[in-house]
Amino acid sequence: MTESYPTTPFGRRTLTLAMVASQANARACPNDKVVHKWKTFRSITDAKDRLHISDRALTVLNALLTCLPDTALTPGKDLIVFPSNMSLSERTHGMAGTTLRRHLFALVSAGLIIRRDSPNGKRYARRSMDGSIDRAYGFDLTPIVARADEFECLAEEVRLERRRAGLARERITILRRDIAKMIAIAVEEGAPGDWRLHQVRFSALSGRLPRMVSAEALEPLAVQLEALAIEVGKLLESHLSAQKTDGNDHHSGAQYQNSNTEPLTELEPAPQKKRGQTSSEPRSPSGVGDTKPVTFPLGFVLKACPDIAMYARSGISNWGDLVATASLVRSALGISPSAWEEAVEAMGEGDASITIAAILQRSDEIKSPGGYLRGLTMKARAGQYSIGPVVMALWRKYSTQSGRATG
The missing domain is CATH 1.10.10 (Arc Repressor Mutant, subunit A)
Structure with a gap:
């Protein structure tokens, strides 16, 4: 007692x-x-x-x-x-x-x-x-x-707080994953928007979380991430809607047409059609159709962009080999089929293949080959892209490096 x-x-x-x-x-x-x-x-x-x-x-x-x-x-x-x-x-x-x-x-x-x-x-x-x-x-x-009842009430409060914190942490993890992948695909697909700004905002919200943190500290971060995810998602959906609209226009006949259907030539300009010749007549034996003329010799292109030859199954001896090899390189670089098709449509197979070779040659400088190609495709559609300066710049770089090596 x-x-x-x-x-x-x-x-x-x-x-x-x-x-x-x-x-x-x-x-x-x-x-x-x-x-x-x-x-x-x-x-x-x-x-x-x-x-x-x-x-x-x-x-x-x-x-x-x-x-x-x-x-x-x-x-x-x-x-x-x-x-x-x-x-x-x-x-x-x-x-x-x-x-x-x-x-x-x-x-x-x-x-x-x-x-x-x-x-x-x-x-x-x-x-x-x-x-x-x-x-x-x-x-x-x-x-x-x-005090048994008091201890039980305190323990229940702690358990609820722990559950809230766990749910908030899971929500933050999922939002971070979703935002990172949405930004990555947006950049790769060339979706319109200030993706660099979104990446900076996302980086500011992606710090390491303490092992022990309360729900009150996690929930505001989750709200900010959710707002960013909604904004990024809307931009992606608008880009997807624009693509669907373009696809409907394509099926209805509103599509891009190449004004020059002559094959690629290596040393001479494209031959002129003779009077009376129709589009059903045979093409050049180069095996490359629906392309714009290229004024650079194939050998000159391979000297400017030598890395693409490593991907060829049995060497590159003509423009058809270059196009086939560029298609393989496109996949190796992570460029989507749609981005490649749009580039071919805007530039022609020849210039698109040379562009792929140039991107491969500069792969250490280009972080997102798919997004980079889509950007060039948009410029090509607007008439603001020419493959000439790109090839010449790479050729001068190759010549300088060769001169240093021999010297």
Whole structure:
């Protein structure tokens, strides 16, 4: 039976108002209240941050609870345990005496246990004639019973907060994944929009998240990412709608036509049609149809862009071989079939193939070959793109490097 007034600690330890409040709370606990020992301990474990106790302090509390044989706890003198320091050290897997005393003090300060010190500060029990405990001195675990409902409420709040934080973290992870892939495909497909600005905004929202972070800190970040995802998604959808419109125009006859249907020539300009010759007459044996004339010799192009020859199955001896090899290189560079078809339509097979060779030659400088080709295709449609300066620049670079090598 506990005292009806506050008890004081032994020795130099002073009485605090927190100790007085803890003892008053324990005295107010109904005598018929019953709690499950390990269920309440689990609640205390979940709410340890709210109670300002550490994992090691919980280890000591667990050791004190193991001194009680029963699982169901009820208020009374049976809740006072009196293990020796050696016994507590064994039950806490060899915890040092100084560490043990520090965590016991933390449990007392948190109001989880009450000291019931004997006159000499030792822990022991006085037994009656029938062997039952008449009076015990040690640690009173009555607060575990008295505050069980409070611990459960705190634990439930922590669990809900943890769930909110987990959901917010998952939402952020998915949004980051979606935005990154949407920006990547937009750049590759050449969708209209200031994608560099979107990339900068996305990078600012892509910092590493702390391992322990609250939902209040995560949810504003998720809102910003969602707003960016909606904006990027709308730009992609508008680009997709424009492509569908272009496709409908193509099927209805509003398509691009090459004004020159002569084959590529290597050294001389394209031959003129004779009077009376129709479009059904045979083409040049070069094997390349529907192309614009190219004024550069094939050998000159291969000197300016030598890397493409490494992709040829059996060498490049004519323009047909170059076109076939460029089609393979297009796939290796990650350029989509639609981007290649649009380039051929706007530039002709010859210039499109040379453009692919040039992109391959500068692959270390071009981060997104697909987006780069689409940009050149748009310029070609507007009449603002010529393959000549590109080939000449690469040829001069090749000549300079060759001169240094021989020198």
